Amino acid sequence: MIFTPKLKIRKINKKTTTYGVKVNRYNNMADMCINELNVSGDKESMDKFFKVLNSEGNNNFQMSKFLPIPKVLNDNYPFRKFKACNTKTVKLKGGEIKEIEIDSNNRTEDEFQKFKAKLRKNFGYDNDYDWCKANWGCSEDISEEMGYYVDNQNYSVKYMTKWCPNINFVIYLHKRYPNLSFTLEFLQSADFYAGTLTITPDSIELVEEPYSEICFGYNNDSGKYYFDQEYEGKDWVDVIGKNWIDILAEYDFTSETVENWNELVEHFEYHLGDKKE
Numbered sequence: 001m002i003f004t005p006k007l008k009i010r011k012i013n014k015k016t017t018t019y020g021v022k023v024n025r026y027n028n029m030a031d032m033c034i035n036e037l038n039v040s041g042d043k044e045s046m047d048k049f050f051k052v053l054n055s056e057g058n059n060n061f062q063m064s065k066f067l068p069i070p071k072v073l074n075d076n077y078p079f080r081k082f083k084a085c086n087t088k089t090v091k092l093k094g095g096e097i098k099e100i101e102i103d104s105n106n107r108t109e110d111e112f113q114k115f116k117a118k119l120r121k122n123f124g125y126d127n128d129y130d131w132c133k134a135n136w137g138c139s140e141d142i143s144e145e146m147g148y149y150v151d152n153q154n155y156s157v158k159y160m161t162k163w164c165p166n167i168n169f170v171i172y173l174h175k176r177y178p179n180l181s182f183t184l185e186f187l188q189s190a191d192f193y194a195g196t197l198t199i200t201p202d203s204i205e206l207v208e209e210p211y212s213e214i215c216f217g218y219n220n221d222s223g224k225y226y227f228d229q230e231y232e233g234k235d236w237v238d239v240i241g242k243n244w245i246d247i248l249a250e251y252d253f254t255s256e257t258v259e260n261w262n263e264l265v266e267h268f269e270y271h272l273g274d275k276k277e
Contacts, residue, residue: 032143032160033188037061037170039155041180046153049177053155061145061157063136063169066176072119073128082109137161137168164188167197167206174199187211187238194240212239212271214264216253224259227267244268 039049052066053059084101088108092098100108107115119126125134132139138161148157165186174182184197188211195208214237216225239247248254255261 031163033138033163033165033186034158034160035165035184035186036156036158038183039173039180040153041177043152045177045179046155049155049173049180050150059148061142061148061159063141063166067135067169067172069128069131070123073123073125073131082112084109133164135168135172137166137170138164142166165195165197170197170199171204174204187240209240210242210271212244212268213237214239214244214248214253214267216258219259222259225253225257226259227261227264 039046053061055065056062083103085104086102087099088102088106090098090100090108102108103112116126123131125131129139132141140162142159142161144160146158146160148155150156165184165188167184170182170184174180179201181201182197182199185195186197187194193208194211195206198205198207215228216237217228218224219226237248237251237253245254258264
């Protein structure tokens with residue numbers, strides 16, 4: 001089971017939010033993004049939201065319930081390149097007989113290109129990958145739901161998406177349910193960034209910040225911690241924002257208590273481009 005801690009949020013100012021969480025290592029795959037979405041508003045608007053959420057005989061949070069991939073794109077992926085798998089005999093003008101390559105749908109390359117053009121005209125894209133990236137913000141539907149909370153006027157769900165947060169989908173929800181408010185918090189460990197999308201009926205604000213997972217072990221001989229990127233049996237601090245020294249200090253990880261502090265400085269200098277003395 002994949003686990004991620006509840007983010008503890010400390011407001012620094014109106015433009016920046018900094019998180020600091022000391023946890024045991026959770027099993028987050030590098031290509032996955034952890035998200036937490038909160039939805040709130042008047043009961044009438046929430047009822048409309050819940051009606052779609054609870055469709056299909058379950059209450060699983062799936063983007064396809066609200067904004068499904070066009071069936072023709074979902075059924076015929078991939079369309080990006082013509083792939084010949086057979087030939088057929090055609091009669092050209094002038095009576096010439098010729099063998100022409102065809103794909104698995106019995107289309108010639110010319111027919112294939114015309115079909116792609118028709119898809120782009122109708123849907124904006126000719127394959128489900130590009131459509132998902134544009135409309136959801138990520139390339140696939142939600143891969144794993146990790147818990148939710150619900151009452152008449154609030155809904156909160158934690159889930160994973162592939163590589164990127166589903167920002168575009170949440171903006172779509174705002175357009176579909178303009179009286180609701182949405183807050184999306186996300187962590188992307190592979191690309192070292194995190195952020196918060198805040199949407200009210202009157203405004204949309206996206207704040208993105210650098211993110212690092214910092215691992216510490218303990219040296220019984222020296223009585224000090226040591227910075228280490230090996231996961232097993234270590235404590236972790238999720239650091240979002242550039243004031244990493246203050247965040248680590250909250251958990252007693254300082255230049256006095258970490259024996260290889262210079263390595264930690266080099267880590268942040270590399271990822272943030274902002275060396276802290």
